[in-house]
Amino acid sequence: MKLTYSIPSMDFSAAGKASTDVKKTLAQLGLDRDLVKRIAVAMYEGEMNIAIHGGGGTAEIEFSPDRIDILLVDRGPGIADIALAMTEGFSTASEEVRSMGFGAGMGLPNMKRNADEMTVESRVGEGTSVRMRFLLGAARCA
């Protein structure tokens, strides 16, 4: 099974709806509650990044018997220094975005903390893609 969502740019009333929908689907599948929460948080952070920084994009969630893969792709300016972007507290968000409750500089670190595997690929001027993998039924080594 595969779910695909289009995520609009800077639409704060819509942002997060895809994650809410994914969480409901995961809960209906009867997955472990803690795992559902980890996936929901990681997906939500990614969705907000696409809406805030990425100029809009897409989210694909693929369900396999042993894992769930999430691919987030945006059309944004790209990340020049991925290591810096992964630093807790580092943010390029505007004051307007902060006033909406985002821009704590915890987005990518929160995603990495919750996913079992995560890779970020980015080209300046072209966009960013983030792949996250969540393993099912296996003990988690955090």
Add this chain to the structure above:
Amino acid sequence: MKVREIVGLLDAKVFAGADQLDLEVQSACGADLMSDVMAFVKERVVLLTGLMNPQALRTADLLDIKVVVFVRGKKPTPDLVAMAEESGMILMTTKYSMFLACGRLYEAGLRGGGVREIS
């Protein structure tokens, strides 16, 4: 601590979930930035926030947070109340500032919360 006790301690007005005030919470999180909430929140949490928009409730919903308190007397708009009702949340407003509201709950014995080492 029962949510009913929180309502009393914060002299709060309940806008949604008034029939669920016997719910128990074990910890509290006071934050206006939602990523901070997502980084620290554990189980059975009450979220105190000055951020009054759909994202605050959406964040709470994704984290299974069932109790949200708006601080500084911010009264939720009807759409937020409807959103809270749809998600089965308790939504309330206190006249106290974030500092005073958190302090009152801490003083009353609600001590659990997120602690992370300085990296």
